[in-house]
Amino acid sequence: MAVTKEYHGQNLGEEILNWTAETASKKGRKYLRLDCNTANKKLCEYYENQGFKLTATKNFPDYNYTAALYQKSVQ
Numbered sequence: 001m002a003v004t005k006e007y008h009g010q011n012l013g014e015e016i017l018n019w020t021a022e023t024a025s026k027k028g029r030k031y032l033r034l035d036c037n038t039a040n041k042k043l044c045e046y047y048e049n050q051g052f053k054l055t056a057t058k059n060f061p062d063y064n065y066t067a068a069l070y071q072k073s074v075q
Contacts, residue, residue: 001013001016001017001034003016013046013050014050017032017050020032021072021074022074024074025074025075029074029075030073030074030075031071031072031073031074032052032071032072032074033069033070033071033072034047034052034070035058035067035068035069035070036067036068036070037065037066037067037068038057038066038067038068039066044068047070048070050072051072052070052071052072053070053071053072054068054069054070055069055070055071056069057069
């Protein structure tokens, strides 16, 4: 998910996440999951502020990348 800079500050990210959680719940899913780069502290904080909990990290040494794995209950 990405929101271009011209739309920053309009709560579109929150609306998209809420719509996605609602849709997942209607389909009987228990969780909404996503990941992002652990180095992107601002994005990690944003997801945590949206109710996501960090469940794990996964290192990809060949790509010099560590993913933060997040999860949020939708039921």
